[in-house]
Amino acid sequence: MMTDEYLDESGKKLEFVSFQIGQQEFCIEITSVREIRGWAPETSLPHVPSYVRGVINLRGTVLPIVDLADRFGLDATEPNERNVIIVVQIKEKLVGLLVDAVSDIIVVPQDEIQPIPEVNGELQLQFAQGLFAVRSRMLCIIDLTHVVPELERGAA
Amino acid sequence: MSNQGIMQVFFDECDEQLSELESNLLALEGGEHNLEAINAVFRAVHSIKGGAGAFGMEELVRFAHTFETILDQVREGDLTPDATVLKAMLKASDVLTDLVRCARDGENVAVADVEIVMEQLNALNGTEAEKEIDESDDDFEIEFQPVPVCLDDIDCTDAGEFARFEISFRPRPMLYENGNDAVYLLRELRSLGEIEVQCDADALPTLDEIEPEGAFLTWQVTLHTNSDESKVREIFEFVQWDCDLSISAGNSLACGEAGIPDKVEAHLCNPAVGPADPGQFDAGSEHAETINSEAAVAPEKPSKSANIQATIRVNLERVEQLINLVGELVINQAMLEQQAEVAGLDRTSAICSGLNDLQKLTKEIQDGVMAIRAQPVKPVFQRMHRIAREAGEATAKIIRLVTEGETTEVDKTVIERLTDPLTHMLRNAIDHGLESPEARVRAGKPEEGTICLSANHRSGRVVIEIADDGAGIDREKVRSIAVARGLIEADTALEAEDIDNLIFRPGFSTAEQVSDLSGRGVGLDVVRRAVEKLGGRVSIASQPGIGTKITMSLPLTLAVQEGMLVDVADHTLVVPLAAILESLKPRSDMVNEIGLGKRLIKLQDSFVPLVDVAETLGFRKAGIDPTQGVALLVETPGGTRCVLLVDAIQGQNQVVIKSVERHFSRVPGIAAATILGDGRVALIADTEDLVAHHQSVPERIEPKLTAMG
Structure with missing residues (x-):
């Protein structure tokens, strides 16, 4: 588990x-973020899960857009110009994550990251890698590797 | 550069040398008996040998050496390059190609083949070479030794006796450019014996006239050695094309009075040494003379550089990146233009004229960048000579392959995927198209069958034709086979042309005997599929007794495609234009329902399945009324006909192809994507996949229905 890694390397x-999705706050490691841009209307793809909203043109690259809210089992986003796309690199591929807003860049000492407690029935937890608290807020670190299972299929 | 990197460069160069080798051999075969071609062949083999030696590829060195020995004899005029010799040499060049490939891929060499060809070569050479090979087994260094050169000049130099050589050595600028240095060569000479060196600086211009990268010095060397001339020549082996060299045996010390003609005088006056102008060094006063003398030395350089077009090696990835960026630029420019129109700017305004210029520039940049990837079809065509040779041998037919339009340029990606279909087509033409020599003679044709392979540009596409002068298609036979294979009904009425096209059907093979060559029943339908996957078309024309011509028409590039933009539900979809046979507005009486919502459409006299694109792609729950939409009759690369029902046609456009798989995964029914003028992404339909995905009617029914009509 990645969680162990975070705990071991203290200091x-x-x-x-x-970033925010609805009322909840999540975060991803800054090293996987390539850029952050405003939402643009997607071109939907046939025969894909509902959380894959479609593709947009990112300066000539056909970029798939994933609605994280939908992916996490929350209400699907109905995007407008104020929504934000975080372009992340997952292995060799670039994916745009649709979120409500980007809030902050946070520096956290590694030993403050806690493992996910056992909670029953919460779909979102399968993507959670760890938790930490900043000024009474709790943030959940997202493990990007399993967010878009289609990417692995496409790699073949 | 790592060793691996150097090795890669070596193999890249090998490819070039091999293609040079083959084209020169073919030129020789075509009756061009010029020394330049023989020298070029020799150079190619020699360079490969040299590089292979450096990497310790002994198999390769051994073979290259044997080959080179023969070539050297041809070069020296000891062996006449007649048909037998050339045939052996072509075979040898094939083996050399194989050996290089094996060395690169780390495969095992088919030793038997190599040995056979080696023997053939040695047979030409006589006994001499065989001895050499025995010697060379332990150390390939030794192989360089017995290069048979003009031994008659120095026949008195017995072992242990000292001979005198007069060497005149004038490097050309190329020698220095290639990283050699005269001083090393002189040192090498010293290692053979005693030398006296004189530097002739007569050709040296004054400092203000000098060209810093030029070569102006000549060395006169007198060498006393007990080695023979070949040893001396060996030192200059790798620079012999980059310098003027004359080596002559002078009086040997031991048999100085033995009446050997003194060649020194003659060679010193050799024009190759260049006119020595004594007035040159006091040229301060005689300026004009200096210029003259420089002009006398200079001409070699322009003539040399005029022959060699400067090229650079560029990583393909960088070119791809550039192409992507230019694609961006094109889209961006289109967007700007659209914005200017939306903003209602005056057409004569500075902004609009600026945009016009931008458009022209963008177009030029795009063409320029595409030209970087464009390559002549020559390498592919050249490979076909080998295929023809081998196929000819296997079928015992005499074949002349004529190639035309080798300089026709096509995008690299297209070229790469051209080899397989071309190989199939050529083999097919040889195996099935041409008759046996006896049958040809009976038919009053020359024994030798001619196959003409040609390429040319025609209305923005490249057209490749492969024409044989064989018997043409035996339509009766084709027909009966098609019936036997269940491809058509026995009583189907077919035009001659339709019968010819049957040979492209999967599972069709006319050869009664399944040969090694073709005839596994995967021949021409594979060709057709491959070509259509490239967005091309194949057609066939045949005249009984005269011959058959297969024509492939291909797009110049795979980066851009002609597409039909259509509306499907709320989406804009691109259908490749190459797939569309016709478009029509269906009338209600043309549509027939069968089964559960499956529909067939009646076109002329056949029924074709109807695919509602929006429904198939899941953009809409239920299909639309066909009379409200537009029907596109498409033919998939597999040869299935189908009608795609869309809402409306927007127009026709060139689209830049962008991969969806690159950052996502394969999407059913979608081949790729493109970016429209407004900057949005549009999907490009994969017609074959759409039809397969639809699965409305079992595929089998379609040909039967066609047959009924």
Whole structure:
């Protein structure tokens, strides 16, 4: 588990980009973020799960857009110009994550990251890698590797 | 550069040398008996040998050496390059190609083949070479030794006796450019014996006239050695094309009075040494003379550089990146233009004229960048000579392959995927198209069958034709086979042309005997599929007794495609234009329902399945009324006909192809994507996949229905 890794290497600091989906706050490691841009209307793809909203033109690259809210089992986003797309690199591929807003860049000492407690029935937890608290807020670190299972299929 | 990197460069160069080798051999075969071609062949083999030696590829060195020995004899005029010799040499060049490939891929060499060809070569050479090979087994260094050169000049130099050589050595600028240095060569000479060196600086211009990268010095060397001339020549082996060299045996010390003609005088006056102008060094006063003398030395350089077009090696990835960026630029420019129109700007305004210029520039950049990837079809065509040779041998037919339009340029990606279909087509033409020599003679044709392979540009596409002068298609036979294989009904009425096209059907093979060559029943339908996957078309024309011509028409590039933009539900979809046979507005009486919502459409006299694109792609729950939409009759690369029902046609456009798989995964029914003028992404339909995905009617029914009509 990645969680163990975070716990073992104490003393090191990690940087995260935090963002909001509905009322909840999540974050991803800054090293996987390529850019952050405004939402643009997607071209939908046939025969894909509902959380894959479609593709957009990112300066000539056909970029798939994933609605994280939908993916996490929350209400699907109905995007407008104020929504934000975080372009992340997952292995060799670029994916745009649709979120409500990007809030902050947070530096966290590695030893402050806690493992996910056992909670029953919460779909979102399968993507959670760890938790930490910043000024009474709780942030959940997202493990990007399993967010878009289609990417692995496409790699073949 | 790592060793691996150097090795890669070596193999890249090998490819070039091999293609040079083959084209020169073919030129020789075509009756061009010029020394330049023989020298070029020799150079190619020699360079490969040299590089292979450096990497310790002994198999390769051994073979290249044997080959080179023969070539050297041809070069020296000891062996006449007649048909037998050339045939052996072509075979040898094939083996050399194989050996290089094996060395690169780390495969095992088919030793038997190599040995056979080696023997053939040695047979030409006589006994001499065989001895050499025995010697060379332990150390390939030794192989360089017995290069048989003009031994008659120095026949008195017995072992242990000292001979005198007069060497005149004038490097050309190329020698220095290639990283050699005269001083090393002189040192090498010293290692053979005693030398006296004189530097002739007569050709050296004054400092203000000098060209810093030029070569102006000539060395006169007198060498006393007990080695023979070949040893001396060996030192200059790798620079012999980059310098003027004359080596002559002078009086040997031991048999100085033995009446050997003194060649020194003659060679010193050799024009190759260049006119020595004594007035040159006091040229301060005689300026004009200096210029003259420089002009006398200079001409070699322009003539050399005029022959060699400067090229650079560029990583393909960088070119791809550039192409992507230019694609961006094109889209961006289109967007700007659209914005200017939306903003209602005056057409004569500075902004609009600026945009016009931008458009022209963008177009030029795009063409320029595409030209970087464009390559002549020559390498592919050249490979076909080998295929023809081998196929000819296997079928015992005499074949002349004529190639035309080798310089026709096509995008690299297209070229790469051209080899397989071309190979199939050529083999097919040889195996099935041409008759046996006896049959040809009976038919009053020359024994030798001619196959003409040609390429040319025609209305923005490249057209490749492969024409044989064989018996043409035996339509009766084709027909009966098609019936036997269940491809058509026995009583189907077919035009001659339709019968010819049957040979492209999967599972069709006319050869009664399944040969090694073709005839596994995967021949021409594979060709057709491959070509259509490239967005091309194949057609066939045959005249009984005269011959058959298969024509492939291909797009110049795979990066851009002609597409039909259509509306499907709320989406804009691109259908490749190459797939569309016709478009029509269906009338209600043309549509027939069968089964559960499956529909067939009646076109002329056949029924074709109807695919509602929006429904198949899941953009809409239920299909629309066909009379409200537009029907596109498409033919998939597999040869299935189908009608795609869309809402409306927007127009026709060139689209830049962008991969969806690159950052996502394969999407059913979608081949790729493109970016429209407004910057949005549009999907490009994969017609074959759409039809398969629809699965409305079992595929089998379609040909039967066609047959009924």
